[in-house]
Amino acid sequence: MNGMSKLNRIKPLTNYMFNLLFVILSLISILPVVLVFMASISSETSIAKYGYQFWPEEFSFVAYSFLWNERASIFQALFVSVCVTVVGTALGVLLTTTMGYVLSRLNFRGNGFYTWVVFIPMIFNGGMAANYVVVSKFLHLNNTIWALILPLCVSSFNVIVCKTFFRTTIPDSIIESVKIDGGGQLTIFLRIVMPISKPLIATIALFLSFGYWNDWFQSSLYISNKALLSLQAMLNNIQKNIEYIANNPSAGVSLQQYKNSMPTEPVRMAIAIVIVVPIACVYPFFQRFFIKGLTIGAIKG
Incomplete structure (x- = not known):
């Protein structure tokens, strides 16, 4: 010893x-x-x-004052981002775990076919044009909050992770014993599988929440209504063209006066901080489950 x-x-x-x-x-x-x-x-x-310094020669809180003056549009964009992240994460976890559980059952007749249906898009996809046509022309989701949620809701990678977890972690004997007691598949999934799978759920939720919170591309494709722009999309628009805010002045001044009073670089950095802080505050609550979810498959016995 x-x-x-x-x-x-x-x-x-x-x-x-x-x-x-x-x-x-x-x-x-x-x-x-x-x-x-x-x-x-x-x-x-x-x-x-x-240039950028860890200890600047001159301090100024003008950038945050400027954001406070634009609080109506900033808070609206923040509200959209929070709603998209919360709803998208909840819906994504539900769909991903149910798909993964069904594919993990070997007695499911369509197991092989649907596994390939999930796996192939992870390697090949229809491209941006096909995705845009489906979302905007067939589903008519333009300028709706669902255009920011549904395209990112299910990932083939997350489904494969769930399938592998359920296949290797949930013993068949437990499921069979519940079936003998008269429990259906929904009962098995909600009362047996889900409580055991908290590390997996936290890991998938973390992946989805990061993806939704940092996404700006969906807004650039499907959203032209400024009231539905996410905070990240607003930041991207500011980085591309600072006149995005200048074209929506909150005070009765001319466009040129408004642009001249705008601290461009500090505002960009301030908005970056506004974006980082909320998700950074949420991460510690997921960290324990996230680490366990990453390592649980490596432990045997």
């Missing part, structure tokens, strides 16, 4: 190197966010003269 304990013991130097590596990786992840935040509270002249 002492021999095995000594064999598995990490040497102090190795432990120190691992800790140093994790500190470096943490800094690589955190410092860009810190730099963006510092740029958002820098003055326009400081950025123009010295």
Whole structure:
């Protein structure tokens, strides 16, 4: 026993190197966010003269004041992003887990056919034009919130992950015992499979929520109504053309005056912070289940 304990013991130097590596990786992840935040509270002249700095020559909160003056459109876009993320994640988890569970059952007659139906789009797809025609011409989802939700709702990769998890983690004996007791497939799925699959659900929910929250492309394709633009789409429009906000002034000033008073670079950085903070606050609640979901398939016995 002492021999095995000594064999598995990490040497102090190795432990120190691992800790140093994790500190470096943490800094690589955190410092860009810190730099963006510092740029958002820098003055326009400081950025123009010295560039982005971790400690700017001149501080200014004009960017956040500007966003507060535009709070009507910002909060509207934030509301759209939150609604799309919450509804899309819930619907996506429901559809993905049900599809994965059905495909994991070997006695399902259409198992082979539907597995290929799910797998092929993961390798090949119809392209952007076909997707646009289906969503806009056949489903008529243009300028509706469903155009931001349904195209990203189900991913072939997530379905395959669910299928593999259910096949390798849920024992057939449990399902058979419930069937003997008279339980149907819906009862098995809701009362047996789902409670056991919390790590999987959290992992899929995290993937979906990140995808919905960071998406701006669907808005650029299907949304022309400004009231339905997500926060990310608004940021993308600002980055492409700062006149997007200038064309919607909230004060009774001329367009040129409004543009001249606009701190362009700090505003872009401030909106980036506004986008990052909500999802960063949510992630710690998923982290425990996310890590368990990634590692559960590697543990046997």
